[in-house]
Amino acid sequence: MNTPPLTIVIADDDEDDRQLFSEALDELKLKTSVYTVKDGVELMDYLSKEETPMPYLLFLDLNMPRKNGLQCLKEIRQSERLKEIVVTIYSTSSSEKDIEETFQSGANGYLKKPNNFGMLKKALHKIVMYAHVYRDPPFNKANFLFKV
């Protein structure tokens, strides 16, 4: 089983969050490689490059400078090349408005940033393992929000 590692992309403007995210994934030992971007513009530049491999999973912060997560999500869903990417929203917000809006715009999951490193690891493990479940429609609203 010499498969290449699964690429997981995280777009988040907070350096601490990016660091903690990468550390959590590393500690899970799931044979994944993490690519981090600092904002929406950088993310879309990275994804639209021809040589970029399709990421297995994309974690998208909502509140980012230059281009926010919701805009990125909409662009991804409208792009013929990128629309199949499994997108999990990764945000501080737990407001109904944000959850509803991202669900309607075609996000596959919603993870509220946990306050505890152990919970972050647990949540990431679950999301990476079950990413394919959320890839195909119809996914349902009931398990859209990941509960940790």
Place this chain on the structure above:
Amino acid sequence: MKKNRHSLLEVRLIYVITTIFLVGLSIYLFFQIKNLIDISNWVNHTNQVNQSLQKLSSSLLEAESEHRGYLLSGEAVMLEKRDLALNSLKVEQHLLDSLLKDNPEQIQNLKKLNLAIVEGLVNIKNTSAGKVPEYDKVGSIEEAKKIAYVKHHIEVMRKAENQLLTLRTKDYTQLSFKTPFFLTVLSVCALLMLLVSYFRINTELHNTQNLQHELLFENVEKGKRAAELVIANIELIYENKEKEKRAAELVIANNELVFQNGEKEKRAAELIIANKELVFENEDKEKRAAELVIANVELLFQNGEKEKRAAELVIANKELFFQNGEKEKRAAELVIANKELFFQNGEKEKRAAELVIANKELFFQNGEKEKRASELIVANKELESLNYISSHDLQEPLRSIQMFASRIVGKDYENLTDNGKSYFKKMQNAAVRMQTLLDDLLNYSRTNNEVRKFKRTNLNTIVDEIIADLKETIDEKQATIETIDLPVVDIIPFQFRQLIHNLISNALKFSNSDTPPHIQIKSNVVQGDELESELPSDWPEKGLREAKYCHIVVSDNGIGFEPEYSEKIFEVFQRLHGREKYKGTGMGLAIVKKIVENHNGVITATSELNKGAKFDIYFPFN
């Protein structure tokens, strides 16, 4: 196939012809060989005759010479020898007799010979021992002649036999040359046929084998193709199933999309309704302003009326004065009374004038208040969004603190001194407290900020969900939650959920440590006019006597609170207990109150210390 049948006939014909030819040849050869054997037998026969004649001749000569020897010597032995020779002569005669049965010419010759022998041997036979006749020369010559005659006959017979022999030998040589020739021909033919058959059979066998191989190969090919078809069928079946599945999934996806579209359309419709409501509200406000103007005008008009009435009263007084003149008894009193009334009228006139001024002032003040109210609304909204954004942004650094703290606990906790560990725990607790505080603030401001979307909801469902959420605490405290007659009502589901959640978790939190908590949630519908006495005076909807209200009661058997706090507990950041005893931010009931107000309702709390608490919620029913 036709060609094959044709060649089969050909082969059969060839085989029949060859077989007939070979059989004919064999029969012919058989007769040839039989002839050959016959002829060789005849040759042998002739030779035998010749031999026998030879022996006869020699026996005759021996008998004659022995006889002559006896005559000359008188020796008796010679007579014995003569008898032996005569015996063999007789044997030969018999032999010849049997040999020559089939040859009449030779039989004649043999008869003559036998006569000649009988004649020639008369003397010889007759001579016996003891008496030796005298040599008689003439007799001897006679004798010699007779013997010669016998010899002559023998010679004749031999010649005849030799003639036969030469003929037969000739035949024999001819036949013995022919027979091997035919035999060779027969052998060669047979061999040829054998070879032809061999090659023929060989090629046929080869062909048959080839055909068999081909058939076998074809069968294998057919088998393969059949297997391929079976696989292809299975694949087709599988593909069909997949397609059906996909179709079913598509149907589900379509349903969902349709549902989502429906939801979006609903929301759009709701937005339109909300817009309309806003427009309507604006219109309302304009109307109210117009109504105030009208009211002022009316007040002015009433003042005018009062003046009129004052004038009328003057007239009435005059009339009374006249009547007083008429009635003497009460005249003096009436005069006084009239004077007083007159004075009062004057006062009233003054007051009417004052009222006009006051009205003008009020009108002005109303305008000011409206201005201020709209300013306040704007300010409030700004404050709320500021509150929302700041508490949201405050969460991020706090979360980083908590995350790195949990990292340290996970990885480097053991490196801390006991003191350090304790400080660290305190730090984490403080962070958690800050976190809950921010969460509650966020919730509080959210109850103002979020779109108020009313939806017909079954309260039982909401209570069940909350019970599921709080299951751990409920189990731990062995609490029982009883629900009675919960209705289906028009509410903002998300907010109402928060409301019930806060009330139940409060009841669980402030329970008596020695009795398991029992929480009762019941509901009934009441008429507006039944509520007057129970409700606080400042309830805006109090005047609506005709409307129906939903009344929800949440009561518990917990520690309760002193009655004087029944209003204070609903204020922001108000706590009745130390943080060490009961955790909390003092936001819970403030949020509850705000949510009830969002539903145009009112909430009251009644309790006595250690006698449980009761919360009454009233809001318009549908």
